[in-house]
Amino acid sequence: MEAYKKELKWKIVLTAISLFFIAVSMGVLIFLMLYEGETPNWIKAYLGFFLGISIVMVESLVKNVRAIKNETRLKAKYIEETDERLTLIEHKTGTAIFPIYYLCLVVAMAVAVHINVTVVITLAFALLLQVAIKLIIQAYYKRKL
């Protein structure tokens, strides 16, 4: 449990540092927004993106800090994160995603052929990238396990 506690402390530190940088970035964007007079779309997009990320990070930070301060919460969190059935479910979900994703991409390509060739090429590259990533991960685990 002590090792997990240390890991959690590291997570808290990393989240806090990331939040600091996000806050600085948002500050710069807000300054730019005020400086420019009217708000360009890319600033709106980045602000929305950073806001979303920071909400998730603050939630995670609060959960981790509460867990560190309370042994019962810490054990419950540890069990939730290391439970072998939940881990298996995660693995199975990850494995199941690939074929569904391939199928969706192929269907999208078949539809896009009738609309735009650039879209087809983009989808084909996305499909190739997915296959390449899967093969690399498989090769890694075949060596590791």
Next chain:
Amino acid sequence: MTFLAKRAILFMQSKLYTAGDALKTKIPEFRKRQKLSQEELALAVGVTRQTITSIEVGKYTASLVLAYKIAKFFDQHIEDIFDFSEAEDE
């Protein structure tokens, strides 16, 4: 009424007991003997209550480490808790 409810739960459990492909287990019997809840056993062996439920109803087979932890918790051998007869037949 309570008796009927208990019988209904036992019947459902017996049906669920053989419903999955996982190993059959005597965990419910050992738990009842020691008057332990699933939650208490789960906490003792470091898994969620849902995992214990899944093992008990035969939906999920525990890993070797978890099976060992459960057996050790009840002070039994693994084969006293889990039924390997079907695995042996295969």
